[in-house]
Amino acid sequence: MFRILLEIKEENIMTDVRVRIAPSPSGNLHIGTARTALFNYLFAKKNNGKFILRIEDTDAERTSQEYIDNIFDSLKALGLNWDEGPDVGGEYGPYTQSERFDIYPVYAQKLVDAGFAYECFCTPEELEAEKEIATANKKPYVYSKKCEHLTDNEKAKLRAEGRKPAIRFNISKAQHAFHPTSELMFDDMVKGELKVNTDLIGDFVIMKSNGTPTYNFAVVIDDMLMKISHIIRGEDHISNTFKQILIYEALGAEVPRFGHLGMILAPDRSKLSKRHGATAVSEFVESGYLTEALINFVALLGWSPSDGVEIKPVDEIAADFRINEISSSNSIFEYDKLRWMNSHYIKMLPMDELKKRLLPYLKKYDLSQLSEAQFNRMIEITREPLILLSDITDAVSYFFGEDVVIEPEVQTEVLDTETAQEVLSEFLKQAKNWSFDEETLHEKLEGFRGEFKEKGVKPKQTMWAIRAAVTGRTKGADMTAILSILGKDKVFKRVSKVIKSKV
RNA sequence: GCCCCCAUCGUCUAGAGGCCUAGGACAACACCCUUUCACGGUGUAGACAGCGAUUCGAAUUCGCUUGGGGGUACCA
Numbered sequence: 001m002f003r004i005l006l007e008i009k010e011e012n013i014m015t016d017v018r019v020r021i022a023p024s025p026s027g028n029l030h031i032g033t034a035r036t037a038l039f040n041y042l043f044a045k046k047n048n049g050k051f052i053l054r055i056e057d058t059d060a061e062r063t064s065q066e067y068i069d070n071i072f073d074s075l076k077a078l079g080l081n082w083d084e085g086p087d088v089g090g091e092y093g094p095y096t097q098s099e100r101f102d103i104y105p106v107y108a109q110k111l112v113d114a115g116f117a118y119e120c121f122c123t124p125e126e127l128e129a130e131k132e133i134a135t136a137n138k139k140p141y142v143y144s145k146k147c148e149h150l151t152d153n154e155k156a157k158l159r160a161e162g163r164k165p166a167i168r169f170n171i172s173k174a175q176h177a178f179h180p181t182s183e184l185m186f187d188d189m190v191k192g193e194l195k196v197n198t199d200l201i202g203d204f205v206i207m208k209s210n211g212t213p214t215y216n217f218a219v220v221i222d223d224m225l226m227k228i229s230h231i232i233r234g235e236d237h238i239s240n241t242f243k244q245i246l247i248y249e250a251l252g253a254e255v256p257r258f259g260h261l262g263m264i265l266a267p268d269r270s271k272l273s274k275r276h277g278a279t280a281v282s283e284f285v286e287s288g289y290l291t292e293a294l295i296n297f298v299a300l301l302g303w304s305p306s307d308g309v310e311i312k313p314v315d316e317i318a319a320d321f322r323i324n325e326i327s328s329s330n331s332i333f334e335y336d337k338l339r340w341m342n343s344h345y346i347k348m349l350p351m352d353e354l355k356k357r358l359l360p361y362l363k364k365y366d367l368s369q370l371s372e373a374q375f376n377r378m379i380e381i382t383r384e385p386l387i388l389l390s391d392i393t394d395a396v397s398y399f400f401g402e403d404v405v406i407e408p409e410v411q412t413e414v415l416d417t418e419t420a421q422e423v424l425s426e427f428l429k430q431a432k433n434w435s436f437d438e439e440t441l442h443e444k445l446e447g448f449r450g451e452f453k454e455k456g457v458k459p460k461q462t463m464w465a466i467r468a469a470v471t472g473r474t475k476g477a478d479m480t481a482i483l484s485i486l487g488k489d490k491v492f493k494r495v496s497k498v499i500k501s502k503v
Numbered sequence: 504g505c506c507c508c509c510a511u512c513g514u515c516u517a518g519a520g521g522c523c524u525a526g527g528a529c530a531a532c533a534c535c536c537u538u539u540c541a542c543g544g545u546g547u548a549g550a551c552a553g554c555g556a557u558u559c560g561a562a563u564u565c566g567c568u569u570g571g572g573g574g575u576a577c578c579a
Contacts, residue, residue: 022579023579024578024579026578026579056579058578058579059578059579061578062578062579120577122577124577127576127577134504134505135504135505136504137504138504138505139504139505140504140505140506140575141504141505141575166577167577168577191508191509194507194508195507196506196507197506200505200506200575201506201575202575204576204577205576205577206577207577208577209577210577212577214576214577214578214579215578215579216579218579219579234573235507235508235509235572235573235574236572236573236574237573237574238507238508238573238574239506239507239573239574239575240574240579242507260508262508262509262572263572263573265571265572267513267514269571269572270572271572297515300515300516300528301515301516302515302516303516304515304516304517304527304528308517308526308527308528310515310516310527310528310529327509327515327516328508328509329508329509329510329571329572330508330509330510330571330572330573331514331515331516332514332515333514333515334513334514334515334529334530336514336529336530337514337515337528337529337530338529339529340528340529340530341529343542347542384540384541384542385540385541385542386541445538446538449538458538459538460537460538460539461538462538463538463539464538464539466538467538467539468539473539473540474539474540475539475540475541476539476540476541477539477540477541478538478539479538479539480538
């Protein structure tokens with residue numbers, strides 16, 4: 001009953017849904033950002049809303065075009081297409097913060113005029129001193145509001161000294177204007193009611209002394225102007241949310257709904273970083289992960305399908321998606337399950353598509369050595385154990401070149417044995433007259449194994465000897481197919497080479 | 504230090520007071536299939552962090568403790 005009421009309530013709010021992903025281009029698109037983007041995308045799809053991309057490049061020092069391109073490409077590769085953004089435009093552009101720098105001071109001034117913000121001339125040293133006192137007294141650091149009531153004369157004097165003011169938001173002013181007590185609360189879509197005592201939030205800077213906006217101010221202005229209705233982001237933003245709500249209110253704007261996702265952690269419960277492996281979407285792709293697998297896997301971090309079927313495409317996930325059912329705790333990024341999922345997606349790829357995607361990992365080989373039929377067959381018999389697309393490189397190495405690299409253990413444990421030597425000599429003798437098509441080979445080898453079995457050699461060992469001589473390994477794809485693809489010449493050459501002449 | 508969030512097998516999760524002897528997936532292990540590896544199939548093992556409270560009844564509600572994460576910037 002309660003549940004039904006909740007859903008109805010939710011439906012009502014779902015008019016004109018506009019969500020956004022706002023990455024800052026200080027690195028390649030992180031897998032965590034990709035997940036946040038996905039959840040926004042799913043929410044938009046589920047509610048017939050718009051998904052917007054905004055680039056937050058306020059910090060010019062850390063921004064680069066390369067990263068911007070990477071973000072675009074990664075998002076596209078994942079299929080997270082945006083309805084409005086820097087490249088496609090839209091009604092509420094521009095969608096790059098650095099192109100919006102003239103907007104922010106206007107709103108900052110509005111806040112100053114309304115008494116919700118004030119100029120602050122404090123130097124970094126003064127601020128630092130305040131902080132030290134606070135920590136020494138084990139008190140939370142809250143800005144002293146020293147500059148709140150500066151007179152025009154005092155300000156003029158400070159300006160004359162060459163000081164440039166920052167603009168601070170007046171927390172208590174806003175709090176008291178819109179709320180009865182200093183407790184500020186909002187209803188988070190994934191975590192429920194979240195609250196804070198605003199007395200503990202200092203008056204924070206909204207415009208830096210160099211005239212650029214701080215993050216907390218720029219997001220609010222942009223989200224407000226872009227009519228963002230729901231903000232879904234990582235829980236590292238929870239404390240920002242309170243500040244942002246107050247800005248919305250001071251501006252007389254409608255406060256959007258917020259939803260905060262748990263973070264993605266590395267297996268050691270620390271932040272996921274390069275030392276744990278790939279972290280950027282593009283890195284995963286380069287190392288052989290399929291974007292379909294990546295997106296599916298990441299969807300399962302915090303969300304679970306109602307029918308229990310974990311592997312499904314994004315549009316099906318979108319249809320089943322409910323933001324209030326997302327887990328509110330952090331989740332650990334377990335590469336094992338991603339790998340399993342990736343192998344599953346590789347298995348599901350149609351042959352043509354698979355060949356296309358495998359090509360980049362076959363560059364080191366001279367593919368002209370093989371006919372198209374041989375190439376297809378090679379892929380067919382080697383695709384099964386692939387976990388990453390890149391695994392193909394090693395999986396097919398013995399199909400190329402005259403000789404083959406024999407692993408040391410294979411040499412000593414298999415090829416050097418008397419049995420193997422016998423098998424191989426006999427193989428050369430008999431196979432001389434065989435036709436090397438798969439059907440014949442299959443039949444002949446069966447008989448061949450049979451003969452040795454009578455002599456007490458297990459079929460396994462018989463095949464091992466041949467496999468070791470031809471591929472240099474003890475494991476691998478179907479032997480008849482391998483022999484057939486390589487052809488009699490190469491096979492004989494390789495086998496002869498490992499037979500120890502016992503003249 | 505202070506503030507906030509979180510807590511079910513190793514991991515991702517199902518679980519909305521009796522449907523729970525806690526279900527599924529990955530990983531692990533065993534067996535089957537098999538010319539190897541793998542795939543596939545069948546099984547096994549494995550969790551409600553602890554303590555109190557509420558209740559006839561708690562994984563589920565409340566409190567404390569512990570553990571983990573986040574925030575505490577003129578970074579985003």
